[in-house]
Structure formats: structure tokens, C-alpha cells
Amino acid sequence: WITLAADNSNLALAQDTMASAENSRRIVTRQMEVGTASAGDLSDAESVYQQARASVASYRTLVAQDKNALNLLAGETVPDSLLPGTLESLGDRSITLVPAGVSSSVLLRRPDIQEAEHNLKSANADIGAARANFFPSISLTASAGVGSDSLSSLFSHGIQVWSFAPSISLPLFTGGSNLAQLRYAEAEKKGLIATYEKTIQSAFKDVADALARRETLSEQLDAQNKYVAAEQKSLNIAMKSYQAGVGDYLSVLTAQRTLWSAQATLISLQQTDLENRITLWQSLGGGAS
Known part of the structure; x- marks a missing residue:
């Protein structure tokens, strides 16, 4: 169930990435028309777009396989209403933390x-x-x-x-x-x-072990969220500079890849966070009282 939510998040990221890559391709095409972009820039933009397309197809396959696995486990087709959306849609309270003072x-x-x-x-x-x-x-x-x-x-x-x-x-x-x-x-x-x-x-x-991981996860998630926000700003700056003719497309590509990698890492950490909560409850025997 958590794996499906994570793959839904990865699929959403891949789709956003593809849309962003397509937009970059259009921008580079316009820059070529006014003589501020090279054929190499357009080739790079096309490469990124096609890579994003392949990633979308790959995660669509994983999502379908995750659903098949859940159906097999349940012994019937699980209704869409019982399937998770993305990890972000679940929120960090979908699986509560173990309270204080557990005996x-x-x-x-x-x-x-x-x-x-x-x-x-x-x-x-x-x-x-x-x-x-x-x-x-x-x-x-x-x-x-x-x-x-x-x-x-x-x-x-x-x-x-x-x-x-x-x-x-x-x-x-x-x-x-x-x-x-x-x-x-x-x-x-x-x-x-x-x-x-x-x-x-x-x-x-x-x-x-589970509690030790819990302590570091909170700090990691906070840092990764801030890292993603910072890289988004870097990409925005690089793209504006390129469109203004004062920056090169390589800077845009580097910023894009760094951002997408940071976003993928964040999804992985969010999945680990939920799995850790489950592991902790399991290690306690399923309850806290």
C-alpha cells in the first residue's frame, strides 16, 4: 500500500518533469528562432524530454503492478476508493507516531x-x-x-x-x-x-532500532524539503537568465537534473518515514497500551 503511494508520487513527479521538459523544449525552440540558442541546446532539450517520457511509462507500469499485488493479497479487486493517492496526499498523520510514555x-x-x-x-x-x-x-x-x-x-x-x-x-x-x-x-x-x-x-x-531511525528521519525530511525549495529557486533563476540571453542552457539542464534528483530523494524519504512508523508499531506488538 505504501509502495503504491510512493510509486504514485514518483509517477506524478515524472509527469511534472515531462511537462517541464516539454516547456523547456518550446523555450529553446523560440530562442533558436531569434538566434540565442544553438542546435545543441535543442538536442539537449529533446533528450531530456524523451527521458522524462520513458520515466513516465516506467512508473505507470510500476503503479499497475502495485495494484495487481494488492489485488492478489486481497483476493479480489481493491476498489479505487481504498487505494492511496500520492504520499503527499496521505500526509504525515496517516500513520500516527508512537506516543510518549509507552510501557x-x-x-x-x-x-x-x-x-x-x-x-x-x-x-x-x-x-x-x-x-x-x-x-x-x-x-x-x-x-x-x-x-x-x-x-x-x-x-x-x-x-x-x-x-x-x-x-x-x-x-x-x-x-x-x-x-x-x-x-x-x-x-x-x-x-x-x-x-x-x-x-x-x-x-x-x-x-x-526503529526509534533511532525515527529521530534522524525527522531531521532528514526537514532538510530535504528545504533543499528542494532551494533547488527550485535555482532552476527559476537559471531559466530566466537563459531566456534573457545572459545564461547558457547547460546551467538550466544542471539545475533541472539537480531539482528532479532532490524531489525523487524526498519521495524516497517520505516512503521511508511511513514504513518506519509501521515498523515501530509492529515492533511494539501492534499497540501502545
């Missing part, structure tokens, strides 16, 4: 943790004791979309190594004392405990 207890709904606990229960484990010893009870988010200090303190060396920091009020896993509290003696049951602990670590890391 780590929501992770207990994750299928992988539930499976690990089910396996422990099958071995007559005390799940309450298992959670007390291995499951950090903390707040995951400090503000909307931002990880808490408590979450960060669960890891050392960035988010690569799991470590219970002293600031977390939790029993630590040391010297096998937790295994004794869980009343496990057999080696195979120790394996279940190790799997349970590793599953919990992976769950917290999934959340930490």
Missing part, C-alpha cells in the same frame, strides 16, 4: 515473546519469575517517536550489546542465580531460558 509491557504481546513464554510454560516454568528476572519494566518512549533514556541504557556500544544498566531497577542476570529462582536444573530447560532471554533482547532492540 515495555506492550512487548509481551509480540508473537515471538508469547511463543517463548508458551515454551517455558510447557516446561512448568514460573512465568512471573521469568518476567521479573529477564524482562525490563521501563518506559520505551520519552516523547512521540523518541526513545527514552531507560531504553538506551539497556544497551552498550550503541544498540549492539545488551546490558542491564545499574539505573534500571531490575534483578540482574548474574552467576546463574536467576536460573535457580526459576527452578530449572535440566540443561534443556536452561536452553529455553536462554531463548526466552534472547527473544526479549531482540524485541527491545527492534524498538530501539
